[in-house]
Amino acid sequence: LSVRLDRDFGGRAMIKRVMPRQNEYVNEIWISDKTRFGHHFTRSEDRLKKPMIKKGGVLTEATWDEAIRFVVDALKAADGSVAAIAGSSTPNEDLWTLRKLVEGLGGGLLGAWTPTHAGADLVAQVGVGKGTNLGDLGQGDAVLIIATDLEEEVPIWRLRLKQAADRGAYLVVANARKTRMDDFASDTVRYDYGQAAHAMQNLDAAIAKKLKEANNLIIVAGAEGLTLDGSRALMQAAANFLIESGHIGKPNNGLLSPFPGANGMGLHYMGFSPEATLQIMQNPPKLLIVNQAELLADDPFAAEWLNKVETIISLNLFPDAVSNMAAAALPIQSFAERDGTFTNGERRVQRFYMAQGPMGEALPAWQVFSQLSEALGQGHAKLSAAAVMKEITENVEAFAGMRYKELARVERQFPDVGGEDLYYGGTAYQNKGGLGVQIETSADKGEAVSVGEVKLPDSPKPKKGQVLVVPVAQLFNRQSTFKPSVLVHPRVPQPYVEINSKDAARMNIKTGDLVEVTMADQIRVTVQAHVNGGAPEGAAVLPRYLTDEATPMVLTVGEIKKV
Incomplete structure (x- = not known):
């Protein structure tokens, strides 16, 4: 991060430029444009x-001392009926202190948001082996990409796996629709939406x-066009294929999944799961802590069960519809503060560092949870993120030995960015922040x-006049954390x-027509029609986070009519 004091930011330090931190195991010297801008x-x-705390039914500004006392009283009043949902960009330190707080109160449900991708536990068992480097894949190796559009979901994986194909790797792309990776594939596989696990189990014999x-074989299994049960089935089928073929427990072999957010695997290791989220939805607790998860902006059905929660404690970067419902809305710091x-998708734990001062009175979420725990008699509050990580290394087996000093270790890499070779000057930073440490899998x-049982779920069945509506990822979108980047708004398409x-x-209907898409008989959005062969017959592909209204997170049925 390139930082300087800025007049328009009150003379404080602010990020002016984002550059890739060289790590030949992770991103080489690349970052996506979305990360850059x-x-x-x-x-x-x-x-x-x-x-903000609610007084007389209205959220009112308060001091942190007042807010802590208010939340402590609410936690005590819940009498153990406490649960939490954490977003997928919640850092490990926040997840650990939130888990300790909830479990210390007698709560047991820790939900991961969004509840779309299952199988993180399988990645922990048979994920890519320790020492994996996608840059080493080439002639004689193979990659299967199924139920994911990597260009929109994980651009760095898309770029590195495309290069593997350029070096001679056998690349198979399986999806219900064509994606950009099809252009580089050795073979492609088509299946009906909702049938990815069936396709995985019944691959063409030659393929x-x-x-x-x-x-070497790596399988990248996503969740496009699947329910959570469908995602679980696909991940299990992919894991079984790897186990049966012996492609586990060694570098450049194993399972990957494009979990949303920066810390999808961290959620798993800290005890949070999408299955727990579904349990919370089905049986809401008296008190729910929501950390950096915009439930109502992500899920149009969330209000139905959130209204059954007596007390919501919201911690977020921005005020949102959840904070409006909350008894307390607490400001937290972003990664830059x-x-x-x-923990990335390849299970590598990496550090990030403070680059600019806090916005207003925002605190790191781990500090808020730690203060609440102390006020509840659960032990002394930690004084630093490093102290929290030390506690994690002592209590979470996967993180043993991962103190900040070890995560900050660097070694000389090639190309020599920042060294005597000036060819790469200005395109990347020499890595002085650490290469991180990769967590071993069970197979490692x-x-x-x-192998495990693959439970093939039923897919939604459209009736006459209906189509399957398939939510898909859109890299450049209108999420709250991307809206402020006005510079790249021209790259955000119209809905x-x-x-x-x-x-x-x-x-x-013709291309350019305005149409209304109705889903689950109640969710309606007005968007422009693209009739371009991008969707298979009987299905409509609806990119997420382009409309002001929330759209379903998973495969559903709907109707389309011209406005």
């Missing part, structure tokens, strides 16, 4: 800047043979790993839905 939310004037006989760690440690030409002809 999408940092403005960290200093947005729309951020939540002061603690399956090439994958099994490859020197504090120290902490994330030689533990027994066996649209992709309709198959045969379906469009039956509906008398």
Whole structure:
């Protein structure tokens, strides 16, 4: 992060430029354009800047001491009926202190948001082996990408795996629709939406043979066009294929998944799961703590069960619809205002460092949870993020030995960015912040790993006049953390839905028409029609976070009509 004192920021330090920190295991010297230009939310004037507590039914500014006392009283009044939901960009330190707080009160449900991708536990068992470097894949190796559009979900993986194909790796792309990775694939597989696990279990014999006989095999399994149960089935089927073919427990072999957010795997290791989120939805607690998760902006059905929660405590960067419902809305710091760690999709724990001062009175979430725990008699509050990580290393087996000093270790890399070779000057930073440490899988440690049952779920069935509505990722979108980056607004498309030409002809719809998409008989959005062959017949592809209204997170059925 390139930082300087800025007049327009009150003379304080602010991020002016984001550059890649070289790590040949993770991103080499690349970052996506969204990462490069999408940092403005960290200093947005729309951020939540002061603690707010509800008085007389109205959220009112309060001091932190008042807010802590207010929340402590609410936690005590819940009498153990306490649960938490954490967003997928919540750092490890925040997750750990939140978990301790909830469990110390007698609560047991720790939900991961968004509840769309299952199988993090399988990645922990048979994920890519320790020492994996996607840059090493080439001739004789194989990659299967299924139910994901990597260009929109994980651009760095898309770029590195495309290069693997350029070096001669056998690349198979399986999806219900064409994605950009199809252009680089050795073979492509099509299946009906909702049937990804079936396709994984019934691969063409010739394709399956090439994958099994490859020197190294990596499977990237997503959740596009699936329910959570469908995602679980696909992940299990992919894990079984890797186990049966012997492609586990060694570098450049194993399972990956494009979990949303910066810390999807961290959620798993800290005890949070999407399955717990579904339990919270089905049986709401008296008190729910929501950390950096915009439930109502993500899920149009969330209000139905949130209204059954007596007390909501919200911690977020921005005021949102959840904070409006909350008894307390507490401002927290972004990654740029504090120290902490994330665990990436390859299970590498990496540090990030404070770059600019806090917005208003925002605190790191770990500090808020730690103060609440102390006030409740659960032990002394930690004084630093490093102290929290030390406690994590002592209590979470996967993080053993991962003190900040170890995570900050660096070694010489090639190319020599920042060294004598000036070729890369200005395009990347020499890594002085640490290479991080990759968590071993169960297979890496030689533990027994066996195939599991694949429970194939039923898919939603459209009735006459209906189509399957498939939510898909859109990298450049209108989420709250990207809206402040005005510079790249031209890259955010207008809301649209992709309709198959045969379906469009039956509906008398042409490209450019305004259409209303109705989902689950109650959710309606007005978008522009794209009739371009991007969707299979009987399905409509609806990118998420382009409309002001929330749209369903998973596969559903709906109707489309011209406005």
